[in-house]
Amino acid sequence: MDEDAIVALATPPGQAGIAVVRISGSQSEAIVRKIVRPLPARVQARHSYHGFIRDRARRIDECLAVVFKAPRSYSGEDMAEISMHSNLFVVEEVIRLICACGARLALPGEFTYRAFRNGKLDLLQAEAVNDLIRANSRAGALMQFNNLEGRLSKAVAQLRAVLLQEAVRIETRIEFAEDQHLEETAAGGDLAAAAAVLEKILAQSRFTEILNRGLHVVIAGRVNVGKSSLFNALLLKERSIISALPGTTRDYIQESLVLNGFPFHITDMAGIRAASGDDIENQGMQRSLAKIAQADAVIFMVDASQPLAETDREIYALLAAKKRLLLANKSDQARAGIVRNIRAAFPGETVHLVSARNGKNLDTAVNFMKGVSRQMPDPSGQTMVNFRQKNLLEKLLNQMNRIGEMQALGLEAPELIAEEIRRGLDLIGELTGTIGPRDILQGVFAAFCIGK
Amino acid sequence: MKIIVIGAGHAGMEAAYAAMKMGAETILLTMHLETIAQMSCNPSIGGIAKGHLVKEIDALGGIMPRAADATGIHFKVLNRSKGPAVRATRTQNDKVAYRNYLKSFLEKAANLSLYQAMAGQIVVRHGRACGVRLTHGEVLAADAVIVCSGTFLGGRIFIGSASYAAGRANEPPSLLLAENIRDLGFEMLRLKTGTPMRLHADSILWAKFTPQPGDEPPLPFSMYTRRQVKNRVCCYLGHTTPEVGRIIRENLQLSPLYSGKIQGIGPRYCPSIEDKIVKFPGRERHHFYLEPEGLDNKEIYVNGLSSSLPVEIQKLILQAIPGLDKARIMRPAYAIEYDAIQPTQLRASLESRQIGNLFFAGQVNGTSGYEEAAGQGLMAGINAVLRVRGEAPFILDREQAYIGVMVDDIVHGGVDEPYRLFTARAEYRLQLREDNVFERLGGHALRLGLVSRMDHDREMRKLSGRRHLIKELSKARALVDGKSQSLFKILQRPGMNFAGLEKLVGQPLLKKKDLSDISYIEANVKYEGYIDIQKREVGKMRKMQTTAIPADLDFSAVSGLSREIKQKLSRLHPATLGEAARVPGVTPAAINAISIHLTLKYRP
């Protein structure tokens, strides 16, 4: 018995109707046989068998059991999956039972780790699995799936091939050019093209970050214009306190919402007015200003039933560089002259007349947010880059540029260029696995006709 | 203390000489006193990475560099125009003179006995080597035995369909010793190498070839070489023709390499001409060198045409090359298959893991090349003495010397083809230079008694002079592009070199200087930042390297290792993670798995 059997609940606890418990390790089938009956004497891999989970004589639940044989399984080891009803107590009992049969609870990510170790996934793919599980949007999931398919791995493998090729060329010059009068020079790697690919991946990574964290939209405006009313209407729940008293919302409140498969974080916040003596309110307003600065988009609201105030103009002035939507609220009490004044005050903007209380015209806000998400690039065809990867890719790009510069100088310092290439390869090694000088020599031997 | 060295080739001689200097009463066994220090293949010492090795041997008081200088007939520094780290010395040597020089050198050494006899058996008692039984029946007692048997273990020569047992052309192999080593439980490898034909100088039309003169002035290897060395011959460059390719393709089935007669694994970096033709079908011609084997000697070594084809075909090949069409073969090319031990059975001291006080060095360890052999011989000689004295072994790290890189590679990685040193094998190439061997190894040499105090102090003074100058360079300033900069910074500029700097200043910065001084200074100035980074890496590596793997660790219990890796590691039982990482086939993921296992299992 070379592998600990590990067990874990593979589906989110409590939410779905069916729960799947996963076991990995060479004991997987034996464990399933101990607790699921009836099973035929020989089970076929990847076939599901109907049966009952039993603790000795006692039936615990009805289930479907599937057995996988190494290496044709997720982890690359023998595995089993048991699908049962998703009741927390039952699931817990089954896992306890499985542990009693010799398995232990899996550490977080251990299945994926084993898959990585057994060569089923490379490090980048393993990370993609992890990120896929945690992806909080459809677009994010799509991009992670691209990663899982190895798109990033492929791009990195290409970079590695280019660097290796260049290393082979240089090492061959060092070792053999004079020793063996090597006439031929190998084609070097196309570093410039490789650097361009890297730059493209990195350019996407800003988009990727937004996807991972979601888009931040804030509702900004003077006190009492109806911001909290809009906030609640968008969320379809009474989240913020609403009152006729100006200055009701004191601190910001953030809630998340998914539109078009895209995560949004909407923030309701303290209304803004000329500084009052109230310290708490002043602090709240400070925070509001900070939130506006950080937001990806702003819904700016004014009151259509009240004359425009200087504060409205001041807030608007903060939004010059932001994606924004202008709403004039309380359309039910709007007065034509005021609305005209508002429109005149913001030339070049479309001001939508809405009522947060009656729900009138609020789809303008929803459409605005969807529009913001649509301006993001198409996620299919993109690769997700996580923070660690981005960091290394940036270093790698620097390194490639540096090598390019050194080569452009045309100096006879191949040993230093080789040093820089090795560092580049080390960075790639950090991304995916590793590489030693042996790999370079293999290339040298394969590409050249060297020797006595 | 008595030490026996079996075999008086390049490894055996260094081993015996080092052991003798360290105070051991040393016996150097050879089958044939006339052929000690024989250059079985090319008449040349050094080259890239190999030259580095020879300089290291020099700093450790070895004899190869002195012999190479004394009998050198063509001297060249390769990669002169590239950076100091990859510059390397190479000599062409008079083979007969080389052999004679070393024979008389060793004959003069007190406490070292050259003895013509054939070793038949290593006498082992209580798991330790304690002597050698000779084939003529005599038994010699010893405290340690060093095996430097080269290609003689189970050697077999192939020329076309003919083959015969031999250690070198027309010299008998060591069959008994090969059998004995196998009986002692060593895992053996079957390797192969080859050597080209030797032609009669007067039968070559020299005008057809491009001369390759030596350097002027020629530079020696050794710090002990006081007299000016001289270039006395020229080498020549030539090319094969498409016709050669055709002849070889047509007769390929006659080559034992391709008929399947030769099972041994040959070196990829040194392919036979038939290998080259097969591997690079698109290439019309392949180059070769004509290298004189000596001054009073008409034999010409054809570097690049090693082959195991029948002699008739070798003749056809020559006829198809303008300038060699009338050439007379004096010795045909041949391939040789021989036994080597898998060097993973050795400790880093080159002592056998299973049998105490038994050391192996040179080609018997699966390496190729005179220089590689000599480097190991030296280390085995030193370590045999230290072992008998009960002292800690002398082990060079990968960042200290190419010798360290080589020994570490073979004892931890094992070999699957004859091992040759390349500078690319060194992680810390910028630090392992010809110009700083004394700085790297001089202290060890003195401590071990391999060099005299006087020689050490002389080299030390030279080193101080160089270091002093580098300090001065930081202080002195000059004007470039209208800006005043320290000479150090100016020398750091891309494209600037020491000669350029002296020109700029308008006076010599160092009065008496050779290429080594210049290389040393350029390296220390130009590599400054790189070497700092490498030193930091060394620190990191050390930490990983030194993570101990407990001796009682059961590798079969480490989850996630393939069966093959488990078997390998259980057999080798590396002492640290660093050693484990260098075992071929052990992936980073496997190292990860072991390190996770260690933290889970052995965490306090």
Ligand SMILES: Nc1nc2c(ncn2[C@@H]2O[C@H](COP(=O)(O)OP(=O)(O)OP(=O)(O)O)[C@@H](O)[C@H]2O)c(=O)[nH]1
């Ligand atoms: N007539 C009318 N009143 C509205 C409308 N929307 C909001 N109100 C009222 O306006 C008042 C203020 O609404 P809130 O949503 O609390 O306003 P707010 O902008 O969050 O105010 P602060 O948190 O104080 O800054 C409440 O009495 C709401 O009922 C609307 O569309 N029409």
Ligand SMILES: [Mg+2]
């Ligand atoms: Mg509010």
